[in-house]
Amino acid sequence: MPSTQSPPIAGAAIDPPSLRPAIDDAVIERVDVLGVRARLEALKNEGFTMLLDLGAVDYPQRAPRFDVVYHLLKMPDAVASVAAVGTPARVRVLCGVDAADPHLPSVVDLWRSADWAEREVWDLFGIVFDGHPDLRRIQMPQEWEGHPLRKDYPLRGPERDRSPRPSFALKSNVQAGTPPSGRTLEALQEQIKRAAARDGAAHE
Amino acid sequence: MSSLSATPLTPEIVTQDGNSMVLSMGPQHPSTHGVLQVMLEIEGETVVKAEPEIGYLHTGIEKSAENLFWSQAQTVIERMDYLAPESNALCYALAVEKLLGVTDAIPKRAQAIRVLFAELTRIASHCVWLGTGGIDLGALSVFFYTFDLRENILDLQEAAGGARMHPNYVRIGGLNGDLPDGFLAKLDALIEKFPGRMRDLRGLLQANPILQDRMIDVGVLSLDEALQWNCTGPTLRACGVAYDVRRAFPYSSYEEYEFDIPTRTEGDAYARFLVRLDEMEESHRIIKQVRAKLDTPGPVLVDDPKIAAPPKETIALSMEALIHHFKIVSEGFRVPPGDVYHAVEGPRGELGFYIVSDGGNRPYRVRTRPPSMYNLQALKSIAPGNLIADLVVSIGSLDPVFGEVDR
Numbered sequence: 170m171p172s173t174q175s176p177p178i179a180g181a182a183i184d185p186p187s188l189r190p191a192i193d194d195a196v197i198e199r200v201d202v203l204g205v206r207a208r209l210e211a212l213k214n215e216g217f218t219m220l221l222d223l224g225a226v227d228y229p230q231r232a233p234r235f236d237v238v239y240h241l242l243k244m245p246d247a248v249a250s251v252a253a254v255g256t257p258a259r260v261r262v263l264c265g266v267d268a269a270d271p272h273l274p275s276v277v278d279l280w281r282s283a284d285w286a287e288r289e290v291w292d293l294f295g296i297v298f299d300g301h302p303d304l305r306r307i308q309m310p311q312e313w314e315g316h317p318l319r320k321d322y323p324l325r326g327p328e329r330d331r332s333p334r335p336s337f338a339l340k341s342n343v344q345a346g347t348p349p350s351g352r353t354l355e356a357l358q359e360q361i362k363r364a365a366a367r368d369g370a371a372h373e
Numbered sequence: 374m375s376s377l378s379a380t381p382l383t384p385e386i387v388t389q390d391g392n393s394m395v396l397s398m399g400p401q402h403p404s405t406h407g408v409l410q411v412m413l414e415i416e417g418e419t420v421v422k423a424e425p426e427i428g429y430l431h432t433g434i435e436k437s438a439e440n441l442f443w444s445q446a447q448t449v450i451e452r453m454d455y456l457a458p459e460s461n462a463l464c465y466a467l468a469v470e471k472l473l474g475v476t477d478a479i480p481k482r483a484q485a486i487r488v489l490f491a492e493l494t495r496i497a498s499h500c501v502w503l504g505t506g507g508i509d510l511g512a513l514s515v516f517f518y519t520f521d522l523r524e525n526i527l528d529l530q531e532a533a534g535g536a537r538m539h540p541n542y543v544r545i546g547g548l549n550g551d552l553p554d555g556f557l558a559k560l561d562a563l564i565e566k567f568p569g570r571m572r573d574l575r576g577l578l579q580a581n582p583i584l585q586d587r588m589i590d591v592g593v594l595s596l597d598e599a600l601q602w603n604c605t606g607p608t609l610r611a612c613g614v615a616y617d618v619r620r621a622f623p624y625s626s627y628e629e630y631e632f633d634i635p636t637r638t639e640g641d642a643y644a645r646f647l648v649r650l651d652e653m654e655e656s657h658r659i660i661k662q663v664r665a666k667l668d669t670p671g672p673v674l675v676d677d678p679k680i681a682a683p684p685k686e687t688i689a690l691s692m693e694a695l696i697h698h699f700k701i702v703s704e705g706f707r708v709p710p711g712d713v714y715h716a717v718e719g720p721r722g723e724l725g726f727y728i729v730s731d732g733g734n735r736p737y738r739v740r741t742r743p744p745s746m747y748n749l750q751a752l753k754s755i756a757p758g759n760l761i762a763d764l765v766v767s768i769g770s771l772d773p774v775f776g777e778v779d780r
Binding site: 185186188189192193194195218219220221222224225226227238240244258259261280281282284285293306307308309310317318322324 | 472622729
C-alpha cells in the first residue's frame with residue numbers, strides 16, 4: 170500500500186531528456202540495449218577514458234520504462250581548459266530498458282568503476298547487468314525485497330508488522346524478566362507485595 | 374573467493390584455513406572514518422584481497438529528494454557530504470539554475486560569496502581529513518590544530534547561515550541573504566591566521582620521518598588504475614593528472630580567479646597528503662581574491678519573484694509580494710522539464726548531479742555522482758600486497774565520507 174506521503178506520479182514525465190537537449194555542455198546520445206555496449210566501447214576508444222557515472226531514471230508511464238544514463242569524460246581534453254579545446258569533453262549516453270525484460274550488458278570489463286554503480290542500479294531499480302561478476306545489493310540489506318528508487322515504491326517502505334511499543338517501562342521489564350537497576354524479579358515482586366500490604370494496612 | 378561474496382553477520386574471524394584467513398574489519402572500526410566494512414583475506418599481516426562493503430549509512434536521500442520541493446530537497450542534499458555541505462548545496466543549486474535558465478542572472482556578489490564558501494568548506498573538510506588521518510598514524514596533537522582552524526570556518530558558516538554544520542546558505546537563485554555585519558572582520562582574521570597555521574602543520578608533519586615512513590610508497594595507485602576506478606580530485610591529481618572541474622568546466626565565475634592545480638606523480642598516500650596540503654593553500658589564495666571583491670555591496674539573489682521570494686519587508690506593502698511569498702512557501706516553484714548534469718570540484722573530487730525535471734514543483738530524479746564512492750572503490754586495487762596497518766593509512770588517504778558514499 171503506498172504511503173500517504175508519496176506525491177502522485179506526474180503525468181508529464183514521459184521523456185524529459187528529449188525536450189530540451191542542450192542545457193548543459195554534454196553531447197547527448199540515445200542508444201538501445203543491443204547497441205549500448207558497442208557504442209560505449211567505441212566512445213572509450215575515441216578518448217572518453219572515464220566512465221564518470223552510471224545511474225538510472227524510472228518513467229513508469231513510458232515504454233521502455235527505464236533510462237540507464239552513462240556519463241563519459243574525455244580525459245586529455247578535460248585537463249586543458251574547455252575554452253582552449255573548444256570541443257565538448259562530456260558525453261551522456263541514455264539507454265532505454267524495458268520493464269518486462271530489464272537486462273543490459275555490463276561494462277565492468279571496460280571500466281572497473283562500473284562495478285559498484287551497476288550494483289547500485291540493480292539494487293535500487295532492479296535492472297540486471299548481464300556479465301557483472303558479483304551483482305548483489307549494495308545499499309539495501311541483502312534480504313531486502315523490492316527496488317526503492319522505482320516510482321511505484323512507497324516513500325516509507327512497504328507496510329510491515331511492527332511489534333507494539335511497551336506502554337510502561339517497568340511493566341515491560343517485569344514481563345521480560347529483566348528488572349531495572351540490578352534488582353532481581355523476585356526482589357521486585359517482593360517489594361510490590363510489601364507495598365500492597367502496607368497500603369492495605371493504612372486503609373484499614 | 375566465494376567466502377568473500379556473502380556478507381557475514383558479525384564474527385571477527387570468518388574463516389580460517391592453513392595459510393589465509395578472512396577477517397572482517399569494521400563496520401565499527403575506529404579507523405574506517407565512518408561505517409565501512411572491509412572483508413580482508415589475509416596471509417599473516419599481508420592483505421591478499423580486500424572487498425569493501427558499503428551501505429551501512431544508506432538513508433535514501435535521493436528518494437527523499439524526489440518527494441520534496443526543489444528548495445526543500447537542498448536540505449537533505451546538504452547532508453550527503455556532511456564535511457563539505459556547501460559544495461553539495463552549490464552543485465545542486467547550479468544544476469537547478471541551469472534547468473531554470475537563470476544561470477547568467479545570478480548576481481556577481483552571490484557568485485563570489487558562493488566561491489568563498491566552496492573554498493572555506495574545502496579547507497574545513499581537509500582539516501578533518503588531516504586531523505583524523507593524523508590520529509590514524511598516532512599523531513594526536515594534529516587533530517587539535519586542524520579542528521581549531523575548522524572551528525573558525527564553522528563560525529563563519531554559522532554567522533552567514535545560522536547553523537554550523539549545515540548552514541543551507543547557498544540557495545537556488547543566489548544566497549539566503551547577504552553577509553552579516555562583522556563577517557568580513559572574522560574572515561580577515563582567518564585569512565591572517567591561516568598561513569601561520571599551515572606553517573605549523575607542515576612543520577609538524579611534512580618532514581616528519583615517522584609520518585614519511587608510514588606514508589611513502591603506501592597505498593600506491595597507478596595512473597591507469599586511477600582512471601579505471603574513475604578516481605577524481607586529490608586522488609587522481611596525486612597520480613599526475615591535473616583534472617580539476619574548476620578549471621575544466623568553470624562555474625560560478627571560477628575563471629576569474631588565479632590558482633594552480635597541485636599535482637604529484639607518485640600516487641601514494643604521501644602524494645595525496647601533499648596534494649591536499651597544497652590545495653588548502655590554493656584555496657587560501659582564492660579566498661583572498663574573493664575577499665577583495667566583497668567590499669562593494671550588491672544584490673545576492675536573482676531578481677525573479679517566481680523563484681526567489683521578494684524581501685520580507687515588502688510583504689506588508691505589496692499585494693504582489695505577498696502572493697509570491699505565499700506561492701513559494703506553500704507549493705514551491707516549478708522547473709521546466711528537461712535533464713541536466715552539473716559538476717563541481719568538491720573536496721573529494723568531481724561531485725555531480727544528474728537532475729531530471731518533469732515540469733513539476735519537485736525534482737523528478739536527483740542522481741548524485743559521489744566522488745567518495747568511486748575513490749573508495751579503488752581500495753580493491755590499493756590494498757592487496759599491503760599490510761593491515763597500511764590499509765588504515767590507505768583508507769584515510771582516500772578521504773571517504775560515508776554520508777556521500779551511501780547517501
